[in-house]
Amino acid sequence: MATNNTVFMTPEESGRVQTTVRDLIQKRRDQRGQRWTPYDPISLIREATSASLLQDLSSAAFGLGGAPKQSQDTIIAYGIGDPYLPSIAKLQDLVPMKLSDLCMETHHRGRVLSLRRVSPVVEMKSSSWAVFQGDSQNEVERLEIFLHTSKHGQNILNLGFEFLVKEPYYTLNNHGQPTIRIDHPSDLIFSTYNYDPESWRRRDRSEGLKWDYTSVECKELGNTALYDKNYAMALAHYTEGLRVLMMQGDDSSSSLKHDLYRNRSHVNLILERYDGAIADALESLTHGEDGSQKDLDAKAYFRAGTAAYRLSNFGDAKDYFNEQLKLLPGSxxxxxxxKRIEVREHEMSDGVYDMDKALRSLSKTKGRPDAADFVRRTKVKRSSVSGKGLFAAEDIKTHDIIMCEKAFCIVLGNENEAFSALTCDVRDDAAIRVFSAGLHQEVVQKLMKNSSQTEKVLDLFGDYEGLGKKPCERDGIPVVDTFQIHDIVQRNAFGVGQQSEDEGYRNASTGLWIRASYMNHSCIGNAKKELVGDLMVIRATRRILAGEEIMHSYDTTSDYDARMEALHLTWGFHCSCRLCVVEAQDGPAVRKKRLMLDKDADLFIERTKPAGAGIISVNRAKRLRRSIEETYNEKRYKNLPRRALVGIEQWLQTAGCR
Structure with a gap:
């Protein structure tokens, strides 16, 4: 049963999930060290082909693109809690290995495996897999990417022809089948791009795709791919063209080099690789004096400015656009x-927003209004409550805006990326949680595209330290520890609330706000949050003095026992604020009576409209209020909120009663 994006499972259902996860973990442990066993290549390839064909038929029948959507009657479940680090070794330092060298439940540190795909890709909601060939046609194995299956808008396994697996992890998948498992996208490198969808049918490596083009041909092929909107291939061709130029020691001022950088900047912009778009745009500058060179440089500055704006680096964006205007006056x-940057700068400095305009724009911006962060009234520092906290940098009046922040990443329930999963965490007595797997995917994607954004995400609290707080890159590829990001998302993401009629716990809207994530919890906090699309507005619920910690309630339910369970299960702590201490002293009998009365009040509010309510309804509401008030000890609850009274008090106020 699901209510408010929470899954309620019977003890039997919960036990089955926990047993399944624990049994798989034990099965893996029992097989640790077992040597790789050869497959029948034809049977395994036939299995992948059949599964892929069934998915294609299902997608065609239901009008779905890509991986099939979740059934309305199921939710994906998987175990977590046995994290491992991504490879941070350089390719040149790894020793080649063969499929026959694989050992079960082993991370083959210091080794690299070269493979070629020989089957279609089977795309599932939470993973993708295909059959890969080793050194001979008779050596094949299943390779599965878990969760993080996309790159440049396409499935990673479809992008590549030949792959290198850094320090491969050989284990059992969730169905108990042996597989080379990829959890960290940077552990899988495609050494040859795939621009022939049927390339997997060729069994002989000698028939593989060759990168033997000149830099001029690479530019032309990239332009063709760009025209066809095959952006991944365009990026590959432009990159190869630049590599060829570098190998040839070509003159750094050559127009071809500038063209390749400029074109790649355009593709990076389309693919939301904003760091790369800026770097390539600046590399493409000719600094020439003739009209055509100035036009090309103006185009480059525009691309750099657009990318900087989308990263919210408004100062850099202003500089780039001003440079464009110098070269192309009147643009x-x-x-x-x-003009937009001027508005953003006012938002950043004064916290003044045109909220009506932002609300009107939500349908056009897909819930992501154009706005800047206003955070100057806050600062982050160590908290006596827990870890780091958010503190007031100046005195703030009641109802004033404390801060406004755009989401670092948000996934709305009506978007294809939104999906939730059940996770069974073996680190926490196999605790079962509902987890926004779609948001996790999108955060990892954003960090892989723009490593400049990594450090601020890694600074957030998570149960698993992973690679630490500093960004990492190897072989020109950002290294993102997906287990570390999982724990950060689990502990710091915010629910957005229902955004569409077909939204439920399977596709709940969720987002990650960096600055807001530093706010610690208190059931009697001094701040509350509102949302305008993905713009979070934090207001003071009382006067806050400079240096005081800003806190809000993670869970606002009036039921003490349910609140304690939710705080422990979702955020991993028990609250000991003044309200919780007093409510704990009430005892189970009083809390149970209050909960029953609160439910009666909710039912009354749901069935009875306050506008035009008659004397009978008003008296019933007053009796409910009085009964709930009697469950609170006047002395002990002095100056403390009485949450069970909130709903019925609001009803009476709306009905015109005090």
């Missing part, structure tokens, strides 16, 4: 962006 696009 309307640059002028428009500069």
């Amino acid at each position: 309307r696009l640059a002028s428009t962006y500069l």
Whole structure:
């Protein structure tokens, strides 16, 4: 049963999930060290082909694109709690290995495995897999990417022809089948891009795709791929063209080099690789004096400015657009962006927003209004409550805006990326949680695309330290520890509330706000949050003095026992604020009576409209209020909120009664 995006499981259902996860863990442990066993290649390839064909038929029948959507009657479940680090070794330092060298439940540190895909890709909701060939046609194995299956808008396994697996992990998948498992995207490198969908049918490596083009041909092929909107392939061709130029020692001022960088900047912008778009745009500058060179440099500055704006680096964006105007006076696009930047700067400095305009724009911006962060009234420092906290940098009046922040990443329930999963955490007595797997995927994607954003995410609290707080890169690829990001998302994400009629716990809207994540919990906090699309507005519920910690309630339910369970299960702590201490002293009998009365009040509010309510309804509401008040000890609850009274008090106020 699901209510308010929470799954309530019977003890029997919960036990079955926990038993399944524990049994799989034990099975893996029992097989640890067992040597790789050869498969029948034809049977395994036939299995993948059949599964892929069934998915294609299902997608065609229901009008779905890509991996099939979750059934309305099921929710994906998987175990967590046995994390391992991504490979941080350089390819040149790894020793080649064969499929026959694999050992079950082993991370083959210091080794690298070269594979070629020989089957279609089977795309599932939480993973993708295909059959891969080793050194000979008779050596094949299943390779499965878990959760983080996308790159450049396509499935990673479809992008590549030949792959290198860094320090491969050989284990059993969730169905108990042997597999080479990829949890960290940077552990899998495709050494040859795949631009032939049927390339997997060729069994002989000698028939593989060759990268033997000149830099001019790479540019032309990239332009063709760009025209066809095959952005991953365009990126690959432009990158290869630049590599060839570098190998040839070509003159750094060559127009071809500038063209390749400029074109790749455009593709990076489309693929939301904003760091790369800025770097390539600046590399493409000719600094020439003739008209055509100035036009090209103006185009490069525009791309750099657009990318910087989308990263919310408004100062850099302003500089780039001003440079564009110097080269191309009268550019309307640059002028428009500069006007928008002026508005963003006022938002950042004064916290003044046109909320009506933001609300009107939500349908056009897909819930992501154009706005800047206003955070200057806050600062982050160590908290006596827990870890780091958010503190007031100045005195703040009641109802004033404390801060406004755009989501670092948000996934709304009506978007294809939204899906939730059940996780069974073996670190916490196999605790079962509902987890926003879709948000986890999107955060990892964003960090893989723009490593400049990594450090601020890694600074957030998570149960697993992973690679630490500093960004890491190897072989030109950002290294993201997906287990570390999982725990950060689990502990710091915010529910957004229902955004569409078909939204439920399977596709709940969730987001990650960096600055807001530093707010610690208190049931009697001094702040509350509101949302305008993905713009979070934090207001003071009372006067806050400079240096005081800003806190809000993670769970606002009036039921003490349910609140304690939710705080422990979702955020991993027990609250000991003044309200919780007093409620604990009430004892189970009083709390149970209050809960029953609260439910009666909720039912009354649901069935009875306050507008035009008659004397009978008003008297019933007053009796409910009085009964609930009697469960609170006047002396002990002095100056403390009485949460069970909130709903019925609001009803009476709306009905015009005090």
